[in-house]
Amino acid sequence: MTEPAVRCTDLTHSFGTTRAVDGVDLEIHPGEVFGLLGPNGAGKTTTLRMITTLLPTEPGRITVAGLDVARRKMAVRRLIGYVPQQLSADGALTGRENVSLFARLFDVPRARRAEEVRRALDLVGLTGDADRTAKGYSGGMIRRLELAQALVSSPRLLILDEPTIGLDPVARSAVWERISQIRAETGMTVLVTTHYMDEAEQYCDRVALMHTGKIRALGTPAELEADLGPESTLDDVFRAVTGDRLESEEGGIRSVRATRRTARRLG
Numbered sequence: 001m002t003e004p005a006v007r008c009t010d011l012t013h014s015f016g017t018t019r020a021v022d023g024v025d026l027e028i029h030p031g032e033v034f035g036l037l038g039p040n041g042a043g044k045t046t047t048l049r050m051i052t053t054l055l056p057t058e059p060g061r062i063t064v065a066g067l068d069v070a071r072r073k074m075a076v077r078r079l080i081g082y083v084p085q086q087l088s089a090d091g092a093l094t095g096r097e098n099v100s101l102f103a104r105l106f107d108v109p110r111a112r113r114a115e116e117v118r119r120a121l122d123l124v125g126l127t128g129d130a131d132r133t134a135k136g137y138s139g140g141m142i143r144r145l146e147l148a149q150a151l152v153s154s155p156r157l158l159i160l161d162e163p164t165i166g167l168d169p170v171a172r173s174a175v176w177e178r179i180s181q182i183r184a185e186t187g188m189t190v191l192v193t194t195h196y197m198d199e200a201e202q203y204c205d206r207v208a209l210m211h212t213g214k215i216r217a218l219g220t221p222a223e224l225e226a227d228l229g230p231e232s233t234l235d236d237v238f239r240a241v242t243g244d245r246l247e248s249e250e251g252g253i254r255s256v257r258a259t260r261r262t263a264r265r266l267g
């Protein structure tokens with residue numbers, strides 16, 4: 001039987017008295033686009049940081065392609081491409097130099113490096129802009145550059161934390177189109193967090209709705225909506241299971257702040 005791409009068993013993590021992740025069980029199938037949905041503070045980033053080996057997994061357990069994350073950290077890191085929420089591109093470098101840097105960091109063999117960098121830039125549609133410095137890129141182009149950085153080591157599991165936060169609707173769909181195309185071309189598994197329910201509805205095969213550290217519902221968007229009744233949206237499902245709204249005002253303000261931070265850092 002094929003191993004799940006990710007299996008989380010009873011994941012728990014606290015920061016002081018805040019229980020950020022509270023008994024999460026999750027199984028992500030190979031090759032699917034899986035969306036972890038929830039408002040700010042739901043515990044999504046903490047869950048991703050545990051899966052990516054950046055936070056301890058105990059007392060819970062995580063496997064990535066059958067490998068125990070607590071015991072096989074380095075092997076797991078080689079399977080993963082991670083795009084965090086924080087900016088990871090350097091404005092002073094060209095697109096190609098940014099991706100080359102990641103190729104070196106991730107030990108892409110020297111003989112294959114230039115070709116892998118070209119391939120990653122091509123996958124995200126940045127070939128024509130590869131030799132311009134990133135400080136001249138739009139927000140959407142920076143996000144696609146960060147995708148290329150994560151793709152250069154040919155990961156089996158691509159993990160994206162709020163890939164479209166702070167982008168305008170056109171740039172958001174451009175980023176998602178690339179994610180869908182890359183998944184179709186490479187067959188890799190994609191785990192993505194978002195608080196934009198329309199994106200999850202359109203682009204995710206399955207979603208988990210997270211709130212106050214717990215998974216409150218899990219399934220395909222269509223299944224979850226059908227369970228609630230005709231004409232339901234994912235936001236309705238979220239409200240029904242948590243009594244809260246998925247897209248909060250706070251999210252909007254944070255998005256703007258994030259965009260401004262990105263612009264400042266690259267400028």
Ligand SMILES: Nc1ncnc2c1ncn2[C@@H]1O[C@H](COP(=O)(O)OP(=O)(O)OP(=O)(O)O)[C@@H](O)[C@H]1O
Nearest residue numbers: 015018019020038039040041042043044045046047
């Ligand atoms: N390093 C930290 N120190 C203390 N508390 C933290 C830390 N990181 C997260 N938290 C708290 O843990 C809870 C979950 O945060 P987390 O970042 O995982 O949520 P999230 O769903 O990813 O939201 P966001 O989109 O805002 O990052 C929140 O209450 C947050 O304030």
